[in-house]
Amino acid sequence: SQTIHQWPATLVQPVGSPLSLECTVEGTSNPNLYWYRQAAGRGLQLLFYSVGIGQISSEVPQNLSASRPQDRQFILSSKKLLLSDSGFYLCAWSPGTFYEQYFGPGTRLTVT
């Protein structure tokens, strides 16, 4: 069966520091991968999606970036965090031919 991992689970970072969040998927190949952000009590905002290694599409212009160095690895990064980057970051995957997305456990990021 397929499993999706995210780490770290919780992160507290000062403003201006770099960020690296990692997501990996097991038990499938060639998945579509997604990064979402969720503000407290709010809905899901799609940040990036990827249909293959090195292929990244951005949905929202901001100081975040994403990379996909391996088929089942998706990384969210920032060179300098802003206070507004605080939130709950979710990674998701979907089979290439279906719409259903499956979410990881999330990373709670607090920028201080």
Next chain:
Amino acid sequence: GQQLNQSPQSMFIQEGEDVSMNCTSSSIFNTWLWYKQDPGEGPVLLIALYKAGELTSNGRLTAQFGITRKDSFLNISASIPSDVGIYFCAGPGVNAGNMLTFGGGTRLMVKP
């Protein structure tokens, strides 16, 4: 792009009551998905609907794909405290590729 409106935004009910929530779209959808998010965790896929008029159950949960293809409904029968969470509808729209549009969510609170 597509917009999804979920209602109600929140519900506070007594344990044992039935729950109904709905989702409407500004355009036609060919798939409807319903997710539940427990506090501090990633959303979990509950039910997927693929055909107009389709009615699908998952335990005490029943979801329907509206015949106009612009709405969907989720019912929970005999609610229990562990039903607490945020319920999201989602759909890809006709021309949205493999990405999903999410509703704003319905927050369900159950009083024992």
